[in-house]
Amino acid sequence: MPFLARLFVKTSFVFLVIGLFLMILSNKFPSLFPVSIHSITLGWITNMIFGVSFWMFPRVSRENLYGNTKIVFLSFALLNAGNFIRIISEPFIYKEVLKYLFILSLILQFFACLTFSIYIWKRIK
Numbered sequence: 458m459p460f461l462a463r464l465f466v467k468t469s470f471v472f473l474v475i476g477l478f479l480m481i482l483s484n485k486f487p488s489l490f491p492v493s494i495h496s497i498t499l500g501w502i503t504n505m506i507f508g509v510s511f512w513m514f515p516r517v518s519r520e521n522l523y524g525n526t527k528i529v530f531l532s533f534a535l536l537n538a539g540n541f542i543r544i545i546s547e548p549f550i551y552k553e554v555l556k557y558l559f560i561l562s563l564i565l566q567f568f569a570c571l572t573f574s575i576y577i578w579k580r581i582k
Contacts, residue, residue, distance in 0.1 A: 458512050459522075461529050465508025468537060472500025475544065488548040495547065499566060500540045507532065507573050514580040524579065532573035539565030 458466075476496035483490035507529075517524035543562035546555040 461523075461526055461533065462508045462512035465504045465511065465533060468533075469501045469504035469508065472496050472504060472540060476501060479544075486548075492544055492547045495543055496540070499536075499543070503536060503570075507536070510577055514577060515582045517580060524576070528572050528576045532569045532576065534569075535565045535572065536569035539563070539569060 476493045479489045479493035479496055483493055511523070511529055516522045523529075539562045542558055542565065546558035546562060549555040550559050
């Protein structure tokens with residue numbers, strides 16, 4: 458398994474643990490419930506999908522198995538920066554400063570999905 462695939466998969470489990478922990482805390486603090494769901498869906502599931510698809514989809518060529526991995530690393534960085542910013546800002550979205558951080562997290566997550574989709578599209582044969 459290539460390094461970037463392992464990075465996505467290991468990070469996905471970090472978000473699973475965070476999401477489950479936040480879900481437990483949401484019994485006491487209800488504003489954490491949406492954060493726990495987003496941590497699981499955008500953190501755990503999306504990282505797992507990106508990592509496994511990067512690893513398992515058809516290779517670019519025999520000489521260059523995975524193509525330009527810089528765009529994949531960019532996607533990883535954007536996705537997880539967006540996820541962490543979302544975890545911090547979403548419970549306090551009604552506060553002006555954190556509302557802008559929340560919007561930033563959405564933009565980062567969008568561009569993460571866009572860059573990964575552009576990368577993986579070429580590998581779908």
